[in-house]
Amino acid sequence: MHEVQGARLTASFRDPNGFVFKQAGVLYRQVNESYRDDYEHLVGSGLYGRLVDDGWLIAHQEVDLALADPGLSYKVLRPELVPFISYPYEWSFSQLKDAALLTLAIQKRALEYGMTLKDCTAYNVQFRNGRVVFIDTLSFEAYREGNPWVAYRQFCQHFLAPLALMSLTDVRLNQLFRTNIDGIPLDLASRLLPMRSKLRPSLAIHIHLHAKMQAAHAGATGSVRSANRRFGREALLGLVDHLESAIRRLHWEPGKTQWAGYYRENSYTDSALIRKEEVVAEYLDRIRPATAWDLGANTGRFSRIAAVRGITTVSFDVDPGCVELNYREVVQQGETRILPLLLDLLNPSPGTGWQNVERASLLSRGPVDLVLALALVHHLAIANNIPLLGIAEFLHQLGQSLIIEFVPKDDPQVARLLANREDIFADYHPDEFERCFQQYFDIEAANPIPDSGRVIYLMRGRGARHGGNGSSTPF
Structure with a gap:
């Protein structure tokens, strides 16, 4: 099969805590020993069950550990399948917006259970039964008071920046995802957005200022320190709420396009x-x-x-x-x-x-x-x-x-x-x-x-x- 090298899927290599593989045509996710504590927290706290019950997260079954790499594995999961895998450059404006709002809702829900999202790539969201659903069980980690949200920049690049460009510049700019697989660079988004976008405090902070801070700290690892300082739980919830408000304020109406009528x-x-x-x-x-x-x-x-x-x-x-x-x-x-x-x-x-x-x-x-x-x-x-x-x-x-x-x-x-x-x-x-x-x-x-x-x-x-x-x- 084109997507697979051996048993492991070629899209599944970036996370050291596990990967997705196929065996005898069946899809599995290996959870490595390095993710043991976070996985136990996810399941034991009740967060996993609540997200699944709400239809926000793909459900899975724990299966025979013998299917996995015995040197690394802690668990083997058999996730429910998504009928068709799509990508952000194939989505409409409202599809990307719904994916963004789901990601933020999951982040807020995770904080209620002492966890946070370490990964906010748009590729972790898919569509099943007409609804958005999160598919990466290994994107959660234990929340540590005072730590910055490590996925803040990624969320801005994968959701806020493209949605702002689609809403305020040209809806076709979601095609930038094709050549920017890790999200649209904030400095590029800042240059492409109209001047009036700087009058919106949310875009001024999370895109324009964020881009400047990235440039000022070029070469630094992790989040931009000046734009994402260490702060407590309430401040983190405030950041998530501010991003949610920014996303909800972005709109795009089709109007009379070439083929809509x-x-x-x-x-x-x-x-x-x-x-x-x-x-x-x-x-x-x-x-x-x-x-x-x-x-x-x-x-x-x-x-x-x-x-x-x-x-x-x-x-x-x-x-x-x-x-x-x-x-x-x-x-x-x-x-x-x-x-x-x-x-x-x-x-x-x-x-x-x-x-x-x-x-x-x-x-x-x-x-x-x-x-x-x-x-x-x-x-x-x-x-x-x-x-x-x-x-x-x-x-x-x-x-x-x-x-x-x-x-x-x-x-x-x-x-x-x-x-x-x-x-x-x-x-x-x-x-x-x-x-x-x-x-x-x-x-x-x-x-x-x-x-x-x-x-x-x-x-x-x-x-x-x-x-x-x-x-x-x-x-």
Whole structure:
């Protein structure tokens, strides 16, 4: 599997107190002897049980110690799995905000039980059943009165700085996470934020002043001493409350983005759109997948047709506004089967971090049972010059089965794409589409959509696929 070197996952190497590994396809977390006292405090104090009961922390079972490295291990845990692992650069504004607020809530709860978070990376938060959840059991340590919060700078880099940039500068700046795996540097955030941000005391202190203090103490280890002096429990709670207030005051509204109004403005008649929904539902009932990726999902209209059938669905779109609206709907309706995420299919999430495998690529997190590719092919083929054969090959790597829509050249949406450019796409027609896709898929059904000229296909993939099965990996 791509993410694993031996049994240990390649994302799990930074913490000397333990690591995550797989054995016989089952995921485990080893707790090293060095973490014994903190682990006993976490469990014995009741903090672990309360966090799990509240749905804030992934639950685990203690299992046979013989599964672990006998020279280091104290416990072996079998954690509950997260259906799909995502990363901050794939999240909407509200997803990152919810992750930040969960992290601060856990820090406050930990202090009630005499513990604190030593690690506040955004990668320790995931989405399960439509809600944020913390996944790193080893991020807790005993609180020692007077000690600074060692994770303060990390929280600012992973949460406050990117949220401030997304809110006040440009929502697309969450993509800085791709090249800054340890969080967005505060000096960079300070330069990118507008001058008016300095009028907000929280941002002035936790980003602008914090960045200056870091520069003044360059080379010092640990937290910036002048910005994070030794202080007592009440002062630490005050710091957490101040950060929480800063996060809650940050907002971003999608407005009218390029694709957020697509369903209102597309070329479908009402009857054609209803028929399209019926065809997709019929195909889903025919193949009954357990998991699906909806590519170009917009605000998740067709993702929900899958989700109501119990299909765990990742709802991808390139438009931050669409993903934001989709996630808000998930939260508002209490939906448990949909995970909205940002994805640019022309530049999908790569393997990154240490040795390019610390964070998994999109491909290595598949293949999935089913890929939905509705109203997508013409954008790839005509707007971006991707050959039909290349599209077929890529989708074959992602999924076992495929529900895909072909939009003909005389469709108004295609006409818009060709309005200001030369038509060099002589091969873009249904026969060539079918010929290319039949090199990777068997076509099981094809249903024309009345009054549209569009056709929706059901296809089954042929042969082996590349990539891992990273959907249950906790990093």
